[in-house]
Amino acid sequence: LSEMRSGGSKSESASLSLSVALGAAYGTAKSGTGIAAMSVMRPELIMKSIIPVVMAGIIAIYGLVVAVLIANSISPTVTLYKSFLQLGAGLSVGLSGLAAGFAIGIVGDAGVRGTAQQPRLFVGMILILIFAEVLGLYGLIVALILSTK
Numbered sequence: 001l002s003e004m005r006s007g008g009s010k011s012e013s014a015s016l017s018l019s020v021a022l023g024a025a026y027g028t029a030k031s032g033t034g035i036a037a038m039s040v041m042r043p044e045l046i047m048k049s050i051i052p053v054v055m056a057g058i059i060a061i062y063g064l065v066v067a068v069l070i071a072n073s074i075s076p077t078v079t080l081y082k083s084f085l086q087l088g089a090g091l092s093v094g095l096s097g098l099a100a101g102f103a104i105g106i107v108g109d110a111g112v113r114g115t116a117q118q119p120r121l122f123v124g125m126i127l128i129l130i131f132a133e134v135l136g137l138y139g140l141i142v143a144l145i146l147s148t149k
Contacts, residue, residue: 023101
């Protein structure tokens with residue numbers, strides 16, 4: 001009873017990758033929509049407004065790092081304790097990545113559209129995006145602590 005097969009770890013790794021990928025995809029799609037709408041009026045701001053899309057992509061990298069760590073620690077027999085640590089690591093990076101991706105998408109969309117009309121909003125948008133990115137970074141830090149125990 002104190003040992004499990006490693007099938008649970010594989011599904012944990014897959015599920016956390018899916019959650020982080022959903023957050024990153026939403027952030028990219030929502031911000032990209034804002035960039036497309038803004039570029040009709042102000043095409044010179046396209047490269048400046050790509051920052052939210054890049055930040056959403058970084059969220060996906062956090063999930064990839066933890067997925068690789070979990071996948072590398074899989075063995076034929078894994079203790080129940082280690083499996084729960086891996087589950088916690090996957091959930092922490094997955095859910096925080098999902099939340100950060102949603103925040104980046106919403107802020108990026110509104111910020112890019114607002115920056116097209118009022119350029120002074122750009123600095124405020126970047127600051128809010130940084131705080132949204134940090135949400136995902138907190139999940140990565142917790143996941144690294146849990147997966148290296």
